[in-house]
Amino acid sequence: MKLPEGRTRIISGSDLFDSLPDEIVIFILCKLAATASSPLDFVTVLLTCKRLNTLGVNRLVLSNAGPETLAVSAKNWCDEAHRFLKLCIHAGNKEALYILGMILFYCLQNRGSGASLMAKAGIKLHTPALYSLALIQFNGSGGMKNDKDLPAGVALCERAAFLGHVDALRELGHCLQDGYGVPKKVEEGRYLIRQANVRELASILCTFDATPFSSVSPPSIACEFHSDQQRPDLTDSYERESPCPPISSLRLLNRYWSNVPKERSHPANRFLVEWFNLRSGGIPGPGLRMCSNERCGRPETRKNEFRKCSGCGKVNYCSRGCQAYDWRLHHKVECAPIDD
Template sequence: MKKQRRYTGSVHHDKIRSDLFESLHDDIVISVLCKLSSTASSPSDLISVLLTCKRLNKLGVHPLVLSKSCSKTVAVRAKTWCHEAHRFLKLCVNAGNSEAYYTLGMIRFYCLQNRASGASLLAKAAIRSHAPALYSLALIQFNGSGGMKNDKDLRAGVALCVRAASLGHIDALRELGHCFQDGYGVRKNIHEGRRLLVQANARELASVLRDNPLLSPSLATQIGNNDHQRPVLANSASDFDFGLFSDYGFSLTGREMHPVNKFMVEWFGFGSREDGTPGLGLRMCSYNECGRPETRKNEFRRCSGCGKVNYCSRGCQAHDWRAHHKMECAPMEEWMGHAINDVEEEGNMNGEDVVMEDRTVEIEES
């Protein structure tokens, strides 16, 4: 009898909790799910809630919830790409989610090679002032991606970069600075180009200081003063002093890959999929956190220093240079080695110090 009462009480308690949940209005539940969808760190955060009960499963795919989903909520893995994942992204697209427009647009344009549909989705995201979509469309215009070399529209690429830069996209601002420096799609203005590059480097430094809770703006001054216990933001004090005026900026850490770039890197990388190849004779962007492939031969520009690497953009060149290419560019190493030997020989003969000038490696058309 005691066991029977205890069991009955448990059932009664569960019934009360169930009644409380059922008494909540749908608008309240949808509001909570919207908050979860917009702040989730992975798709599983939302999916695990939707699997709890039929009501949450139904309200979880409400258009309002899907429209608020952040980039990490709509993130998909190339290794687990399937019809259901594609269907989920299409549901988010139908709900008007800008991140879903961008994610599915990039996947269709580069991975599934459905150029028209992918470009259309990217354009819809760009209309909604989605900065990464604007920048991606700019690169498509600069490179003539999906078409022939003569299909490049440099002026359209510059206009898209201007819009993306106005929304705070750092790589778009850096690309725009090089366009002014080189007269690429716009009238040449070296002074304006240098100003934009300095602004891009300053924004990049500020974003790292803002996103990393272990750092503070006051640490920036410590890097400039010969402090031996400064954090790893620059390789040396001179890197900080001159990083603002460099085409490549600072040797910063803490940059996070966008989920779309992770998808493309996984899709085309290491033969993870049978269809995951850009095509015969086509190359990948040499920056290993980009994932963009060529859509035709010799689409990307190569490093004029070594000719061994190629990039889809100036932004990828800058990131890869700071990451490791500055230590791998063969002509630079040979030039530095000969220069050091000459300096040592001259110093032994004259007893004088000789200062070498730094050299910037550009990227040129293939």
């Protein structure tokens, strides 16, 4: 029988897939591991046949696994999930280093191993790992208040900011502006904060560009007052200085923010949020609080570790980045002076 054009007859007892060299199958699996939208998407393919199962755990494939392929869920956390992340770490995957590092440090309270894995990811220039390590140093997480190492936090922030991490750039700007862990350079600090706002605005405009108009409501003008309202400082560790003066980029950023479809947070943050919601209803321990940015998931490791909003004193954040994010998303309409 004549086959349609482009079709090849499958010879009985053999198969086109069997005739593909391992290198090509591994190449395809690398692409899949890098772009899968969940661990299930990847694992389902591996369960198809023995050959895919074997080649799927090839070192090259595991080293290419992207953050969403490694996004294990807190609900399904088990020895197998732990082993899978370790397998990826042994293959040289820096995302797996960071995700398991965050889980060990914050959820399983294995601070030493968690920080060590994050440090290894940082050495491989993984920017969220560098930024997370900076926050651990700024807050003295896992230790006492005296264990804060501000210059180390600044150095880590500097590295992450240089590699393009916007929250690290903002944090560094505030450190310079306030003389926090670094000699005070107000103008330089304000310049970096403006840079962080401009970069964030640019990424928002890119999102607008890539999003069909029908799915985005027009920028709101009804909440003009709140949009331009000045974000209060954080109290405790930072000096109370007059914040950066209003600038057009910040005003634009605030105005457009609520209409922008939010990107998913990093799988490590999603794991933390889910973990503490499932196990303790959002309370990480007696007298301890979660970061008020609902997408962060970092818990306090000792009482009063996080700084609170100086405007209302009702919310607390692990970092300036989380405060800035939550301010735009929720807190600007909720924040009221303590006296009120």
